[in-house]
Amino acid sequence: QKEVEQNSGPLSVPEGAIASLNCTYSDRGSQSFFWYRQYSGKSPELIMSIYSNGDKEDGRFTAQLNKASQYVSLLIRDSQPSDSATYLCAVNAGHSGNTPLVFGKGTRLSVIA
Amino acid sequence: NAGVTQTPKFRILKIGQSMTLQCAQDMNHNYMYWYRQDPGMGLKLIYYSVGAGITDKGEVPNGYNVSRSTTEDFPLRLELAAPSQTSVYFCASSPRQLRSYNEQFFGPGTRLTVL
Numbered sequence A: 001q002k003e004v005e006q007n008s009g010p011l012s013v014p015e016g017a018i019a020s021l022n023c024t025y026s027d028r029g030s031q032s033f034f035w036y037r038q039y040s041g042k043s044p045e046l047i048m049s050i051y052s053n054g055d056k057e058d059g060r061f062t063a064q065l066n067k068a069s070q071y072v073s074l075l076i077r078d079s080q081p082s083d084s085a086t087y088l089c090a091v092n093a094g095h096s097g098n099t100p101l102v103f104g105k106g107t108r109l110s111v112i113a
Numbered sequence B: 001n002a003g004v005t006q007t008p009k010f011r012i013l014k015i016g017q018s019m020t021l022q023c024a025q026d027m028n029h030n031y032m033y034w035y036r037q038d039p040g041m042g043l044k045l046i047y048y049s050v051g052a053g054i055t056d057k058g059e060v061p062n063g064y065n066v067s068r069s070t071t072e073d074f075p076l077r078l079e080l081a082a083p084s085q086t087s088v089y090f091c092a093s094s095p096r097q098l099r100s101y102n103e104q105f106f107g108p109g110t111r112l113t114v115l
Helices: none
Strands: A004-006 A011-014 A019-025 A033-038 A045-050 A054-058 A061-066 A071-076 A085-092 A101-103 A107-112 B004-007 B010-013 B019-025 B031-037 B043-051 B054-057 B064-066 B076-078 B087-094 B110-114
Touching (some): A011 A019, A033 A061, B004 B087, B043 B064
Parallel strands (some): A011 A107
Antiparallel strands (some): A004 A019, A033 A045, A033 A085, A061 A071, A085 A101, B019 B076, B031 B087
16 A cells, blocks of 8 residues: 655644645655645645655745655745645655556644734 | 536435536546545545546545546546545546646535435
8 A cells, every 4th residue: 555644733833934844655666746735625736746856946835855765845935824724745656647646644734923 | 717627516415315426627638536535634536537438446436436438527426325425525637748647636626425
């Protein structure tokens, strides 16, 4: 069973701080990694994708991937109350484009004003 | 573009009833998916499709059926509803381009209660 693990939280950070969200995965052959944001009662929204080791930055968001450690993280700089949501890590479960994603249970982030 | 649309938004079923959850996308995406999300849990894949006429089981397919006769539509059928099927159901789609095939776009969801 391929697994994606996340700390369920809640993770509380003050407004303006850096929020760090972590995810580990079990399938060493995984190729694609994603972060989705889900507001309460809403559907998941893709915010970051990363495919190669290292960092990828997009605005206030930075995704980090370390395939050797089977670890992917999301940093949110200058956290805002509007960032309060559940963040889902998702990993391509196999080795081709026809294999679907496996999602973690999500980390609930609360940004305190 | 409307993106991914789902109907109905809410539904209450009695045990043993059947229903079809509708999903449509207008982005010409090849891949479509059905997930369920229980409170405090992540998304569990029910069924997916890589193109019209092709479907495959996900992690939790029991009690559900799907069909994909067109690129746009991917309905999910519940036969003999059970309380364990109470959940929020999300449909998603993704394009077939290299490395984009898992960048999934989600519909707004259907909240189903089985009593």
